[in-house]
Amino acid sequence: MMNVCFQCGIYRADKIIDPAGPFAICPECGFKHPFLQLPLLIVSGASGAGKSTVCQRLTSRITQAVLLDSDILWRSEFNSPETNYREYFETWLRLCKNISQSGRPVVLFGAGAGVPENLEGCIERRYFSAMHYLALVCSDSSLSERLQARPVWRGTRDAKYIEEHIRFNRWFKEYVGEPEIERLDTTNTLPDETVAQVAAWIHKRAGEADADRISR
Numbered sequence: 001m002m003n004v005c006f007q008c009g010i011y012r013a014d015k016i017i018d019p020a021g022p023f024a025i026c027p028e029c030g031f032k033h034p035f036l037q038l039p040l041l042i043v044s045g046a047s048g049a050g051k052s053t054v055c056q057r058l059t060s061r062i063t064q065a066v067l068l069d070s071d072i073l074w075r076s077e078f079n080s081p082e083t084n085y086r087e088y089f090e091t092w093l094r095l096c097k098n099i100s101q102s103g104r105p106v107v108l109f110g111a112g113a114g115v116p117e118n119l120e121g122c123i124e125r126r127y128f129s130a131m132h133y134l135a136l137v138c139s140d141s142s143l144s145e146r147l148q149a150r151p152v153w154r155g156t157r158d159a160k161y162i163e164e165h166i167r168f169n170r171w172f173k174e175y176v177g178e179p180e181i182e183r184l185d186t187t188n189t190l191p192d193e194t195v196a197q198v199a200a201w202i203h204k205r206a207g208e209a210d211a212d213r214i215s216r
């Protein structure tokens with residue numbers, strides 16, 4: 001449990017990061033805790049863009065990183081758009097930080113995780129060397145078709161739901177800013193090809209992290 005100081009025992013999520021170690025320094029007693037500062041990889045996109053399919057298909061095939069779907073921790077208590085869902089994303093970053101201590105970066109799949117302002121302001125953000133964002137995008141019509149093709153129980157055929165996700169899909173396509181969001185257009189791509197492209201992106205980003213650690 002990294003947030004509890006090994007020397008004074010006080011819980012502080014807001015440790016001071018010394019990249020030289022890297023160390024997480026306790027603000028109470030100054031204890032320097034060495035840790036692995038790995039990147040966090042985010043695969044995002046609107047509902048229907050293909051995140052879940054890719055996550056499911058790659059989870060058993062990629063061993064260089066730990067792939068997780070952010071929906072697994074979702075609960076109604078986390079539903080606070082007014083705070084950018086802060087508690088939810090602090091929980092996720094804390095979990096990813098702890099998983100990273102085993103030496104493999106996490107690839108987090110989720111819609112909200114792909115909005116940089118949801119993550120970049122979190123206290124736990126400091127424990128990652130970088131955040132790499134990839135968004136799966138497609139044309140409005142193909143997003144709509146994919147949502148309409150899902151089983152009724154998922155509620156994605158509802159006109160309001162489709163409209164909301166078309167807007168979100170456009171937001172990813174039009175986003176310009178820092179940090180950068182890389183985009184992968186899946187409109188005319190077969191699922192196998194999308195899976196392979198995302199796998200290549202993960203290998204590249206995780207490979208950079210390995211090279212960075214070896215050179216230290």
Ligand SMILES: [Zn+2]
Pocket residue numbers: 005006007008009010026027028029030031
């Ligand atoms: Zn301490």
